[in-house]
Amino acid sequence: MQADSITAALPEMLAALGETAVMLLITVPIAVLAAIPVGVLLWASRPGGLRPAPRLHQVVNAVVNLVRSFPFLILLIAMIPVTRLIVGTSVGTVAVTVPLCVNAIAYLSRFVEQNLLQIDPGVIEAAQAMGASKLRTIWSVLLVEARPALAGSITIMVVSFISYSAIAGLVGGGGIGDFAIRHGYYRYETGVMIAAVVVMIVLVQLIQLTGTLTARRLDKRL
Template sequence: MRFDGDPTWLDNPVITQGLPTALWETLAMTAGSALITAVLGVVVGVLLHNSSPGGVNPQPALHRVLGAVVNVGRSLPFLILMIAIIPITRFIAGTTVGWRAMIVPLTVGAVPFFARLVETSLREVSSGKVEAATMMGATRWDVTRKVLLPEALPGIVAGLTTTVIALIGYSAMAGAVGGGGLGATAMSYGYNRFQTDVMIAAVVLLVVVVQLVQVVGDRVARAVDHR
């Protein structure tokens, strides 16, 4: 679809009217999925670490099963994952299109990724601190809550920053298949209707959002690092 004349950057209605809405949809689906991913990812990551052979509560069977599920989730390309869980998305969101529906596959795709980052951060905590807390009578829950998570917090924040940036990329892909957002606008107008200015504007907005997320994430990670 082309509008009257040959639109330029400032008089193209897609840029002046459509892109702000698309940006909001991208931010909304990213924020929603990131919030859920942060909670579930920490829980799964803690379970992976604590149930491992060197964890505070070794459970080999649970660790193998949970690790296998996480590995399967990480190995599926996001596009295939979106298609595979369409029934789940429809059951939870009531639809499979729109940015609200896309929160479901975005979360499912991001939780395994973030959980592994959380597990890695927890593994890097000094075993001496864990042993000292245990010798002082701390329970497993106390060790996890008062030693492991606080010490691993900078790494967890950095991992969440990486995950949110990945979610922004996933959201653009989701937008291209009915999820709305900048991906849908770039595909519908920039690619299918040959409006190069729309494509460039969408890419610039995505780059700016990613840069802002990285800057904020780095500052938060430094702020919580008291080592």
């Protein structure tokens, strides 16, 4: 009986997996492209940073903290007008990527800042002693040294945001997490829910393995 239920739900499960993939393929590149500059700005503008700007740092820091303090469910609902303005609708897989991107940028930018703080200041001082500009120091030294840590942080973000697909169902976003809840909680199809959870576990393990291998390749010490 359970096997029949799983077989019947397989097309819907694959569609849900595709929706999760769409969310990640839209959210992750946008988050990385936006969060790295924000994280660099937080690092550079902090007291004792490469280019201290206390007021700017306070503003950016406050905005990042504000976004990160919102539970994703509340952020999802609060951003409905903005989402509708950007994509023309507040319902669907593409619509849910708007609050996902906002949350991911704040989430990852804090990781980026912490990754940069872990870099040996002597490396930066050596680059500047050789005449490198501040922009050159950031691009050619700072971000290069931080690549393994950045790869690890991006992996953590991707794994964390897979779980948000369960909340995405509230606005018709779909996703494998929403699929598991609908079948396991609303329809009492335990076998289907377990199958969906297994798919999520496999997906997370693949992403984690890819991220770990990427970080090792980028680490010059290994």
